[in-house]
Amino acid sequence: MKILSLLLALGFVFGVPQIGMSAPRASIVATINSEMITALQLEKNVKLAVLAKGKDPKKIAPNERQNIEKTVLQDLIKESILVQEAKNQKISVTDKDIDAEINASVQRAGITKEAFYKDLAKQGYDESFYREKIRNTLLTQRLINRNVLRKIIVSNEEVIKYYLANGGKILGKANVALIVYPNSETMDKYAEELIKDSDDFEKIAKKISVGPYAEDGGVFGELAVSDLAEPIQAAIQNLNQDEVSKVFSLNGSYAQVKVLSKSNSSDNPAEVMDPQLVAKIQDGLRMQKAGSKIEEYIAGLEKKAIVNIK
Numbered sequence: 001m002k003i004l005s006l007l008l009a010l011g012f013v014f015g016v017p018q019i020g021m022s023a024p025r026a027s028i029v030a031t032i033n034s035e036m037i038t039a040l041q042l043e044k045n046v047k048l049a050v051l052a053k054g055k056d057p058k059k060i061a062p063n064e065r066q067n068i069e070k071t072v073l074q075d076l077i078k079e080s081i082l083v084q085e086a087k088n089q090k091i092s093v094t095d096k097d098i099d100a101e102i103n104a105s106v107q108r109a110g111i112t113k114e115a116f117y118k119d120l121a122k123q124g125y126d127e128s129f130y131r132e133k134i135r136n137t138l139l140t141q142r143l144i145n146r147n148v149l150r151k152i153i154v155s156n157e158e159v160i161k162y163y164l165a166n167g168g169k170i171l172g173k174a175n176v177a178l179i180v181y182p183n184s185e186t187m188d189k190y191a192e193e194l195i196k197d198s199d200d201f202e203k204i205a206k207k208i209s210v211g212p213y214a215e216d217g218g219v220f221g222e223l224a225v226s227d228l229a230e231p232i233q234a235a236i237q238n239l240n241q242d243e244v245s246k247v248f249s250l251n252g253s254y255a256q257v258k259v260l261s262k263s264n265s266s267d268n269p270a271e272v273m274d275p276q277l278v279a280k281i282q283d284g285l286r287m288q289k290a291g292s293k294i295e296e297y298i299a300g301l302e303k304k305a306i307v308n309i310k
């Protein structure tokens with residue numbers, strides 16, 4: 001069952017790709033544009049789906065098998081549409097890409113590659129079949145990334161906020177002044193004006209703030225940015241000296257911060273974090289924002305496809 005778990009972890013919601021045009025006409029169960037799905041292809045993927053449910057393919061009830069076949073066929077059709085579109089857009093996946101994905105899967109499984117393929121073979125799938133599933137998954141991912149996810153904007157502030165919330169630390173030093181508002185009415189009275197004109201920030205902080213150092217105008221003194229509370233760290237990343245942040249939540253209260261000085265830090269996450277980590281966080285946040293956009297994109301491709309189920 002290790003292989004089944006791995007396939008699901010890799011996101012293999014679709015089946016193996018279309019078989020060439022030389023397949024016998026009688027074995028064809030569906031055509032999608034110029035590509036076809038064969039009965040053998042469907043049978044292999046139905047078997048995988050049954051095993052994933054922890055059941056014996058030889059003992060499954062006919063009505064349940066019929067329902068699984070219907071679902072698997074629809075997944076195969078959807079995969080074919082996506083793979084064809086990826087190829088139309090000149091998106092490619094190399095053998096090196098596939099090898100990297102396999103090596104990562106073997107590492108996650110905590111077994112040797114030989115044991116990995118032996119476990120795979122027990123489920124009736126050879127290496128070429130498995131590699132083709134990976135290729136189609138990567139093609140689909142890259143298609144969605146290009147046409148949906150990359151069009152979703154993720155701000156630097158969002159990246160920093162996520163990074164800090166998950167244990168990251170920002171380099172540099174800063175001196176800030178903080179206002180923690182006693183209530184929403186007071187916040188409404190001062191917040192927007194302070195963003196426009198920060199000259200009286202410390203004076204107003206001394207008058208109304210219920211946060212630390214209020215008697216000193218909310219001024220912290222120079223500290224390592226990583227020593228500031230995470231919401232404050234995130235708020236000051238996009239600010240220059242004498243600029244005031246938008247209102248943010250601090251321990252359940254409304255707050256604003258003014259930058260008095262800041263050094264060796266940046267509003268560009270790639271300058272204070274590993275660029276590869278920045279890219280991963282951006283992709284993850286885009287996926288969270290995507291919502292129904294991915295489904296809408298796929299539905300649009302399905303409407304344009306010519307599908308014939310035999």
